[in-house]
Amino acid sequence: MKKITIVIVCILLVTVFSGNPLANHTNLIEKPQSYTAGIAGGETLDTIKIMTVKGGFGISAMIRNTGPIPVYDVEWSIEFGKVAKIGKYSSGTISEIWEGYESGIRSDFVFGIGSGSATVAVGDFSIVQNYLMIGPFVFLKKGLGNYIKNHDMIIYYTDKVQKTLDPADAYDEQSMSVISQIYDTLVTFKGDDTKTFSPCLATDWTVSNDSLTWTFNLRENVKFSNGNDFTAEDVKYSFDRVLLMGAPESGVDWILSQCIGTNSTVVLNDHIVQITLTQPYGGFLALLAHTVAAIVNKDYVETHGGVVPGEENVWMKEHSMGTGPYKLENWTDSMEVFLTKNQNYWGGWNGNHVDKVVYETSFNLEQRISLLKAGDADIIDVPCANLEEVIGEEGIVVHPNLSYDVTLLVINTKASNNMYLADGRVRKAVSYAFDYNLAAGSAWDGYLSRLAGAIPTGMPYDETQNSGSPYYDYELGRARQILDDAGYIRDYDVGGTLYRFNGTIIRLFYNVGNFERQTMAAMFHADLDEIGILSSVIVEEWPQLLHRMYTTDDWDMMFVGWGPDYNDPDDYIAPLIGSTDIGQDTYNTGYINETVDEKILEGKYSADPAVRAAAYEAAYDIYIQEPPIIFIGQNMFIRPMRDWIMNYSYNPAPSFSWNFYDCYKEGLQINRYIISSWS
DSSP: OHHHHHHHHHHHHHHHTOSOTTSSOGGGOSSOOOEETTEEOSOBOSEEEEEEEESSEEEEEEEEEOSSSSEEEEEEEEEEEEEEEEEEEETTEEEEEEEEEEEEEEEEEEEEBOSTTOOBOOOOOOSSSOEEEETTEEEESSOOSSEESSTTEEEEEESSOOOOSOGGGOOSHHHHHHHHHHOOOSEEOOTTOOSOOEESSEEEEEEOTTSOEEEEEEOSSOBOTTSOBOOHHHHHHHHHHHHHHOOTTTOTTHHHHTTOOTTSEEEEETTEEEEEOSSOOTTHHHHHTSGGGOOOOHHHHHHTTOOOTTOOOHHHHHOOOOSSSEEEEEEETTTEEEEEEOTTOTTOSOSSOOSEEEEEEOOOHHHHHHHHHHTSOSEEOOOGGGGGGTTTOTTEEOOOEEEEEEEEEEEOOOTTTOTTTTSHHHHHHHHHTSOHHHIIIIITTTOEEOOOSSSOTTSTTGGGTGGGSOSOOOOHHHHHHHHHHTTOOOOEEETTEEESGGGOOEEEEEETTOHHHHHHHHHHHHHHHHTTOOEEEEEEOHHHHHHHHHHOOOOSEEEEEEOOSSSSTHHHHHHHHOOGGGTOOTTOOOOOOHHHHHHHHHHHHOOOHHHHHHHHHHHHHHHTTSOSEEEEEEEEEOOOEETTEESOOOOOSTTOSOOGGGOEEOSEEOOSOSOOBOO
16 A cells, blocks of 8 residues: 555656756756666665764654565654765665755655666655656756755856966965965965964974074874875975975975074984074064975976066966975966875865865856856955845855954154144144944945954954954044144134134045045045034055155145054064154154154064063054054955855965865765666
């Protein structure tokens, strides 16, 4: 009687879903098998069954007959939040085909009539992922939920091109991202931790009392992807190579050359290397975590051109040989980089990982968005203004993370340009006149976080700045009071409105095509008017703007940004706040405070965390009272991705944005036709 019931169900289902079964769902099959006359080719199946692998609980009853003809498997169950897999059972072995989450009441029917490869089968499973299958055909009933495409690889569609694969000459985000998948450094950062240096090719290290001599014990039994052994000779060769080449294309060698020379690195034995700095530098470990300090294979480089001082190595620009988790499979015209797993990787491949990582370049935003929605891209680059096109889409998630990129309004403090802005009290007042929250909401769609000072949130020693909290808020009343107390009264009449500074106009500059800066300039212009300061907004092409800033004093305020070279506060506070007296003042603000300079240098030259923290706090307490910069905010790193990517973490330190080795995909996988035949 049970068999008769099942046959009736099968007949009804076949009637309802007759027609062309794959007309609108050809994308269900990722790797189609060949078939003839509607009969699927492939392996022989004894039965199809659900395997629960973890989580939840359920109550089920199953009736099963594995006789020759007919074959059926009927199961009813009540399940709660289980992770289940559809498996293929053949010759006593179960292998995974699909995986997904289930919840609810489920009935399964598998029924076969026929012999050889001619089979008709019907199956129906779960409330979440429902399908009907008849022979080689698949009918979609309720959508596939978390169906994974390309389950063993991550495909990242970016709007950037790959410039080089050589760590000694890579200084752009895209190149460093790829290089970090292929090469290792002595030290690194794990996950989203930005304040703890973790062992990588070095297992541990010590530093001398004078902060000059660093000794690193190296990891043993490490091989490059070609099988060559990693030794201390490779470390010395890599560092010396950077300094001798001089990064002719990018100039990135300065990161190492600021504190080491070609005589600095000494090999003590195969697994111990000692580095003596040319001058103490508190951020030295941060330099070693940068891709410019990635370790190349000495023998491989020497075989392919070696080192020619002042010249790039064309072979290394287009090829690679590292100890990292992935190796280069193919690089196509700077537009596609295809990486496969390095079987020699010292970290091993146990656990969950993807075998391949693909970077695809597309300058077409709509194409990138379309590919993400279709699941043909796992991650894409999207401007903040276009995020609404993907937010809320099924299967897509957005993880806003704080980057180290900051948005600033720099102030020309030179009295020769503007006597009023040379007064620290005026700069303090205008810092209270900027509407930080409105800027974040209107100009940045909420993807901008408040910034306490020169050191971005998340970077070591950020807590030395007002305990990490912004000093200035939007307080027009307070701004007016500071100006009044300083004697800058409103006594200059313009059309019946009184202004300060004898009618002097403060010029606000931004670059053409930058919507965010345009919006902020208009806002600030209105707020300056509210506190009695005349202003004008001037837009110029970026090269013209930079020429104005660096070669003239003919500007008042300018909207700019700053990004990290490496994960240390010296890379921010020195260039942004330090004066020309100590070789700094990157934005030509003219700000000089001898005590601030002294404290910046104290933090720079000490490897003692307590000394550095005290120095940066002392510097902050001074410059924030006479700020040469309005610290607007800290930008978010936003990359929409498919929700099947698991264990994703973001680290704002340069080249650490993507750690694909730790990522994997989880969800419903479709790799082949479900039913092929019974024998």
